[in-house]
Amino acid sequence: MALLMGALFIGSIGLTQLLGVVAGPQETILSALARRLLGSGFLYLVIQFSTLLILAVAANTSFMDFRALLHPGKGWFFTPSAYRVWETVWFLQTHPGFYPLPRVP
Numbered sequence: 001m002a003l004l005m006g007a008l009f010i011g012s013i014g015l016t017q018l019l020g021v022v023a024g025p026q027e028t029i030l031s032a033l034a035r036r037l038l039g040s041g042f043l044y045l046v047i048q049f050s051t052l053l054i055l056a057v058a059a060n061t062s063f064m065d066f067r068a069l070l071h072p073g074k075g076w077f078f079t080p081s082a083y084r085v086w087e088t089v090w091f092l093q094t095h096p097g098f099y100p101l102p103r104v105p
Contacts, residue, residue, distance in 0.1 A: 021036050023029045034047040
């Protein structure tokens, strides 16, 4: 996977340099490169939608295990105090027999 990522990265840099593609104020380098290679047709839209999906999955992955990171046994003391307060409230609300606390709507 690392070789594939490296090949894609080096290849896109090489094509960008070879074709002289520059980003505009409202367009990224990848978009400008795809437009230069594929035009503004269907394949260009496929590239843009694929990029959107990749970025959406990447953004979701970074927050997936955030609650577990804040658990008292895993890095609890390395998190900011505001997050520790939020996690404590969440823990008390989801464990009703642990400590009586009214649920926040």
